[in-house]
Amino acid sequence: MRNICLTLAYDGTDYVGWQIQPNGVSVQSVVETAIQKLTGEKVRLMAAGRTDSGVHALGQVAAFPTNSDISCKKIKDGLIHFLPEDVTVRDVKEVAAKFHPTYSAKQKRYRYVIYNSRDPEPFLRKYVWHFWQELDVAAMHEAGQVLLGKHDFRCFESHFPNKATSVRTIKELTVGRFSGWPIWNQFGALSNEAQPDANGKFICLDIVADGFLYNMVRAITGTLLKVGQGRWSKEHVKNIVKQQDRSQAGETAPPQGLYLVKVDYEP
Amino acid sequence: MRNICLTLAYDGTDYVGWQIQPNGVSVQSVVETAIQKLTGEKVRLMAAGRTDSGVHALGQVAAFPTNSDISCKKIKDGLIHFLPEDVTVRDVKEVAAKFHPTYSAKQKRYRYVIYNSRDPEPFLRKYVWHFWQELDVAAMHEAGQVLLGKHDFRCFESHFPNKATSVRTIKELTVGRFSGWPIWNQFGALSNEAQPDANGKFICLDIVADGFLYNMVRAITGTLLKVGQGRWSKEHVKNIVKQQDRSQAGETAPPQGLYLVKVDYEP
Numbered sequence: 029m030r031n032i033c034l035t036l037a038y039d040g041t042d043y044v045g046w047q048i049q050p051n052g053v054s055v056q057s058v059v060e061t062a063i064q065k066l067t068g069e070k071v072r073l074m075a076a077g078r079t080d081s082g083v084h085a086l087g088q089v090a091a092f093p094t095n096s097d098i099s100c101k102k103i104k105d106g107l108i109h110f111l112p113e114d115v116t117v118r119d120v121k122e123v124a125a126k127f128h129p130t131y132s133a134k135q136k137r138y139r140y141v142i143y144n145s146r147d148p149e150p151f152l153r154k155y156v157w158h159f160w161q162e163l164d165v166a167a168m169h170e171a172g173q174v175l176l177g178k179h180d181f182r183c184f185e186s187h188f189p190n191k192a193t194s195v196r197t198i199k200e201l202t203v204g205r206f207s208g209w210p211i212w213n214q215f216g217a218l219s220n221e222a223q224p225d226a227n228g229k230f231i232c233l234d235i236v237a238d239g240f241l242y243n244m245v246r247a248i249t250g251t252l253l254k255v256g257q258g259r260w261s262k263e264h265v266k267n268i269v270k271q272q273d274r275s276q277a278g279e280t281a282p283p284q285g286l287y288l289v290k291v292d293y294e295p
Numbered sequence: 296m297r298n299i300c301l302t303l304a305y306d307g308t309d310y311v312g313w314q315i316q317p318n319g320v321s322v323q324s325v326v327e328t329a330i331q332k333l334t335g336e337k338v339r340l341m342a343a344g345r346t347d348s349g350v351h352a353l354g355q356v357a358a359f360p361t362n363s364d365i366s367c368k369k370i371k372d373g374l375i376h377f378l379p380e381d382v383t384v385r386d387v388k389e390v391a392a393k394f395h396p397t398y399s400a401k402q403k404r405y406r407y408v409i410y411n412s413r414d415p416e417p418f419l420r421k422y423v424w425h426f427w428q429e430l431d432v433a434a435m436h437e438a439g440q441v442l443l444g445k446h447d448f449r450c451f452e453s454h455f456p457n458k459a460t461s462v463r464t465i466k467e468l469t470v471g472r473f474s475g476w477p478i479w480n481q482f483g484a485l486s487n488e489a490q491p492d493a494n495g496k497f498i499c500l501d502i503v504a505d506g507f508l509y510n511m512v513r514a515i516t517g518t519l520l521k522v523g524q525g526r527w528s529k530e531h532v533k534n535i536v537k538q539q540d541r542s543q544a545g546e547t548a549p550p551q552g553l554y555l556v557k558v559d560y561e562p
Contacts, residue, residue: 039417084418108415116415148375148383150306151351151478155418209476211418 029093031127032103034059035119036088041154041284042114045081046088055079055115059090062110066103067096076129076291077136077240082283084155086211087118087290089129129291135199135238137290138245140281141210142231142253155211156230157249157285163256165231169203171255171262172233175248175269176201183268183277184247196244200236203252205229211287231256234289243280250278296360298394299370301326302386303355308421308551309381312348313355322346322382326357329377333370334363343396343558344403344507349550351422353478354385354557356396396558402466402505404557405512407548408477409498409520422478423497424516424552430523432498436470438522438529439500442515442536443468450535450544451514463511467503470519472496478554498523501556510547517545 036059044052060073071092079085098106100120107117126132143149143156144163152158175181175198182194210222210230222230233249251268254260260278268276303326311319327340338359346352365373367387374384393399410416410423411430419425442448442465449461477489477497489497500516518535521527527545535543 037417039420113415113420114417116417148380150304150381150383151422153306153380 029095029125030097031091031093031123031125032100033089033091033121033123033127033129034107034117036085036090037116037118038085038088039114039154040079040082040084043081045083046075046077046079046085052081055085055088056090058112058115059107060092062107063092063094065110066106067094067098069094069096074129076133077288079286079288080243080283082154083286083288084284085288088288089133089291089293091123091127091129127293132293133239134292134294135236136240136288136292137200137234137236138240139210139287139289140233140235140245140249141285141287142233142249142281143229144205144231145229154284157282159253161257163231163253164258165203165205165256167258167262168231168233168252168256171260171265172201172203172248172252174262174266179269180272181241181244181269182272183274184244184251185241185274186243186247186280194241196237196239196241198235198237200234201248202234203231204234205231245286246281246283247274247277247279249281249285252278253281254278296362296392297364298358298360298390298392299367300356300358300388300390300394300396301374301384303352303357303382304385305352305355305382306421307346307349307351310348312350313342313344313346313352319348322352322355323357325379325382326374327359329374330359330361332377333373334361334365336361336363341396343400344555346553346555347510347550349421350553350555351551352555355555356400356558356560358390358394358396394560399560400506401559401561402503403507403555403559404501404503405507406477406554406556407500407502407512407516408552408554409500409516409548410496411472411498412496421551424549426520428524430498430520431525432470432472432523434525434529435498435500435519435523438527438532439468439470439515439519441529441533446536447539448508448511448536449539450541451511451518452508452541453510453514453547461508463504463506463508465502465504467501468515469501470498471501472498512553513548513550514541514544514546516548516552519545520548521545 048054076089104120141156143158178197205228206222207225207228208222315321343356371387408423410425445464472495473489474492474495475489
């Protein structure tokens with residue numbers, strides 16, 4: 029039995045999210061269907077992160093067991109052929125039997141993109157959170173630094189308790205302004221368009237952690253937004269974490285600005 | 296009676312096109328509805344170009360008569376408020392009573408964007424024509440030059456005869472490769488991301504003419520594509536124009552790569 033690992037990118041707009049749901053089409057189901065068309069086998073696909081409805085992925089990682097002997101190159105081409113246009117395969121490789129996309133992950137990287145401009149932008153509505161008010165990005169970044177390290181993050185967890193533990197370690201959290209479209213360059217497929225720019229209209233919140241609670245990045249975004257508006261201080265954010273109460277933190281930012289960028293595994 | 300001129304941008308994906316149709320929602324109808332909500336008047340909006348279903352606009356121009364005395368600034372803000380997220384107003388100004396967006400237009404600029412790469416790109420599917428095969432862009436540009444000037448372009452007209460005359464003057468036609476996303480920079484709202492690049496994955500076909508026949512840009516794109524594939528020569532394109540037969544030209548390229556960029560009027 030081979031264990032096949034896929035790196036996937038998808039536009040989450042038209043999906044109920046990664047996981048199979050009764051109320052619509054999931055990314056998991058369309059990938060499983062493509063695998064079945066290709067290999068003839070009905071598989072259960074496991075993923076590194078269960079992205080929500082409307083959330084996008086640039087580097088989701090998923091794995092499935094197979095008895096097929098189709099080469100990785102042909103699995104890639106075949107799945108691309110069978111997948112709808114809004115889901116694609118970036119990479120296919122064979123991994124050890126014990127590899128599990130969730131449990132083997134060392135860390136995950138998410139990016140949340142705010143389009144911070146008074147001008148509406150029809151072409152971005154499904155790919156950013158359009159926020160009109162001016163935001164103090166330096167203050168957002170500064171306040172974000174209190175979240176670094178190992179903490180109980182249940183203050184940012186929707187529907188606590190979902191997990192055995194709400195303790196996670198945030199390894200990196202940066203908030204910056206960019207000019208240029210800050211998404212597709214992540215693929216490596218296009219050139220690097222996004223340049224740090226104090227007057228840029230895109231605000232990117234980049235977070236790397238060993239794991240994420242349900243809606244954690246979106247709740248952190250909603251919280252740091254209040255700091256950007258000048259309504260909350262860095263100390264206030266520190267207290268929110270201490271109080272361990274979701275109702276004290278900011279609102280959950282909308283899904284369309286969120287991208288699962290990358291999942292790292294031990295080499 | 297005032298004559299109000301709007302510059303509009305829209306994502307054409309979810310519309311049947313500019314013009315009101317029985318089979319779906321048109322851009323014209325949503326803008327007319329927004330005007331009615333704002334002014335209380337039922338108006339008939341005239342536009343510079345009737346974009347087709349799936350075709351986008353960065354600078355469509357439309358005008359309507361009104362008895363309202365709402366300032367241009369407030370018309371802009373009000374319409375943005377009432378319009379759906381995929382249609383927006385870039386500019387509002389009062390123009391002379393005799394101004395007509397179609398008949399007063401001196402020239403229009405369209406851009407057709409081909410994403411020329413073997414890698415699928417889920418986020419671009421509604422905004423470019425993804426064409427996998429390698430294309431000789433220099434040959435496409437070169438062949439495009441035979442279309443410059445005043446010609447009977449019925450060879451590129453769908454459903455001829457639509458118009459009293461098929462004679463148009465193409466003032467500019469360039470085909471080039473770009474790296475960086477070549478669309479939003481047109482708005483001026485975002486920084487200029489697209490850079491001419493011989494290895495870029497975006498091919499832009501830019502055409503300026505005094506007027507365009509139905510599907511003309513898309514038929515020219517389909518024709519120059521054959522040149523890019525090495526199947527047709529520059530001389531062959533010249534003959535297509537001479538023969539005045541639509542069936543001799545290339546296929547109509549799909550709508551989602553096409554953008555009405557700008558309409559110019561006499562100052």
